[in-house]
Amino acid sequence: MSRIGKKPVQIPAGVEVTVDGNKVIVKGPKGTLEQGIFEKLSVAIENNEVIVSRADDERETRARHGLDRALIHNMVVGVSEGYTKSLELAGVGYRVQLKGKDLEFSLGYSHPVHYAAPEGITFEVPDNTHVNVKGINKQQVGQVAAEIRMKRPPEPYKGKGIHYVGEHIRRKLGKAAK
Template sequence: MSRIGKLPVQVPAGVDVTIDGRTVAVKGPKGSLSHTVAAPIDVAKGEDGSIVVSRPNDERKNKALHGLSRTLVANMVTGVTQGYVKKLEISGVGYRVLAKGSNLEFSLGYSHPILIEAPEGITFKVENPTHFSVEGIDKQKVGEVAANIRKLRKPDPYKAKGVKYEGEVIRRKVGKAGK
C-alpha cells in the first residue's frame, strides 16, 4: 500500500480542503466530509494545492495506514465532486421495489413488504420495479447500504433469484439430476 500513499491527492477547482491537526475536512459542490487520520500518519497541503500524506517510518503497520489514509482522503475528494453510485437489480417472479418518498419498499417473496429508510446523506433512485441505485458522497456508506439491501435476499445459486449488484456474475449450480 505504501506506493499508493506516496502519490499526492489532486484537489480539483471548487473543492476546499481544511487540515486541522489529524482531521481532514473536504467541502465541494455535492457536500462536505471529514475524516480523522490514524495516529502515526501526517497530512499536509502541497505547494500546488494537492494533499500530501506521509508516514514517520517504514514499519509494516505504518505502510498499511499510509496507503489507507491516502485512499480515504482521495475518496472524500471524489465523493464531494462526483459522488458514488451503486446500481442493484432484482430478479425473480413477483420481486420488485417501489419508491415511497425517500424510502424503498421491497417485495421479495416474504409474507410482508420490507421498508428501507434512507440514512442521512444517501438517496435512492428507482429506474423501474427491478432496477434501482443507491447514491451518496460517502463511498463507505453507499457500499454499506447497498450491501445491507442485497442481504435482504441474496441471489440463490440455482435460479439466481434475489437482489444483486449490476454486472455481478452469480455462480450457478446444476441442481438435482432427476430420473
C-alpha cells in the same frame, strides 16, 4: 515503501481541503466529509495536491500510509462526483418502489419489506426492478447496498434475488444433474 501512499491526491476545482491537527476536512459542491488521520502521518496541501507522508517505517505506519491516502482520495471524489451502486432484482414478482425517501420491496415474502434511507443516502428507482444507491461517502454507499442485497441474496439454482448490476451469479445444476 507504500506506492499508493506516495501518490498525491489531485484537488479538483470547487473542492476545498483543510487540515486541522490530525483531521482532514473536505468541502465540495455535494457536501462535507471529515476523516481522522493516523497520528504518525502528516498531511500537507501543496500546488492543489494533498500529500500524505510518514515519520517512520514501522509496520502499522506503513500500513496506514496507503489507507489514509486512499480515504482522502475517496472523500475528494465523493464531494465532487459522488458514488453510486446499482442493484437489480431478479425473480417473478420481485419489485421495488420508492415511498417518500424510503424503499418498499416485494420479495416473495408474505409481507412487503421496507428499507429506510439513512442520512446522506438517496435512492433512485429507474424501473421496478432496479435501484441506484447514491451518496458522497463511499463506505456508506457500499454498506447500504450490501444491506439491501441481504434482504434477499441471490440463490445459485434459479438466480432469484437482489444482486449488483454486472455481478455474475455462479449457477448450480439441480437434482437432475449426475
